[in-house]
Amino acid sequence: MSASAACCPSPRKAERPRLEVADIVREHGEELRRQHRLNPAQEKVLRNIELCRTAALGGHEDVCPHCKHKRPSYNSCLDRHCPKCLNLRQAKWVEQRLERLLPVSYFHVVFTVPALLRPLALCNPKVVYDLLFHAASRTLLELGLDEKHLGAQLGVTAVLHTWTRMIGFHPHLHCIVTGGGLSPDGKRWIASRPDYLLPVRVLSRLFRGKFLDALSRAYEAGSLQFRGGCAELADPRAFKRFKNELYRTEWVVYAKEPFESPEYVFRYLGRYIHKVAITNERLIKLEDGVVHFHTKGGNVAALRAIEFLRRFLLHVLPKGFVKIRHYGLFASSNVKTKLETAKRILEPSSTDDKDRKEDEAPDTYDWLEHMRQLTGIDPSVCPNCGKGPMLRIPLDAVGAETPPDCLDSS
Secondary structure (H helix, E strand, O other): OOOOOOOOOOOOOOOOOOOOOOHHHHHHHHHHHHHHHOOHHHHHHHHHHHHHHHOOOEEEEEEOOOOEEEEEEEOOOOOOOOOOOOOHHHHHHHHHHHHHOOOOOOOEEEEEEOOOHHHHHOOHHHHHHHHHHHHHHHHHHHHOOOOOOOOOOOOOEEEEEEEEOOEEEEEEEEEEEEEEEEEEOOOOOOOOOEEEEHHHHHHHHHHHHHHHHHHHHHHHOOOOOOOHHHOOOOOOHHHHHHHHHHHOOOOOOOOOOOOHHHHHHHHHHHHHOOOOOOOOHHEEEEOOOOEEEEOOHHOOEEEEHHHHHHHOOOOOOOOOOOOEEEEEEOOOOOOOOOHHHHHHHHHHHHHHHHHHHHHHOOOOHHHHHHHHHHHHHOOOOOOOOOOOEEEEEEEEEOOOOOOHHHHHOO
């Protein structure tokens, strides 16, 4: 089970939004299909969102043995682009990351690419997104190891976002970086300055160079496709001019202020992890074919429903694409080695306590308890008489047969 709400430390009652993306899909999805050619991945996302938590996917019915109140609950589509399939998956991720938390300061570094690159990214999302991860992570780790700056191996968690508040296309990477790192010999922790990690100007230049070098190699290997707004780049001379212009452009990399506490880091990052281009909570109304929604600073924007859905589908990721990646101390190959070493150096007693707790308690995940913490609602209690527990009876899917891939979470 999942819900579309940000991870919060205090319980709050969940209310169903008056308007959902699914409502817009049901009302204008066919018109969108007539006006725009959708790829298979986009078509699948539309279908999953439309069917999410409906009788078509089956589910269960909770029946109160005391007052006989019945409450049907339908299955989620589990599509990672669905605004309704977010919250408990997000909570579980945050819980797992907190186990790897180091008691140090953390920085939030954002890597963006120039607008000139966006048409190429739309044609080649997987290639360009992979290059973005590669260039940003190599830049952070290389500068971190440089003795002129820090001389230590950093821990980095990177999350891909592709949207603006207006649901426009704007690929960028959010990186959470440790405020310091493990020395090359693995014997000590080298802390950064409390308010400074690495020089932003150097980050920007190195990131640009690494990205464009990798882009040139992808071009020479024939890994890029050229159509639509970037069709002319198939000509080597045009591509060279394009690359030269990108070299002349200042690439924006910026670092936000350090987080207020280590515990806040991944709770903050949790709001980014399973986030989609727009949440149902931001929607206001659908009126005369126009969607009204909240934007930055409390402002309200309006888009024709077809344009709204077209923009929403720009952010469908390639099948199987991993949008959360870990590097340096947080890389999977270092979790049991270098990360554990860093923990022992920084907080030896807590590492011993953790080992004892792992020996004593099994690795379990209680979604009911997380539901209570996140929403303040106990699903096992009858909303009519306040008694429990309610009995769960499976429901079969109804209506048209659901395609086998509808429950694919890719």
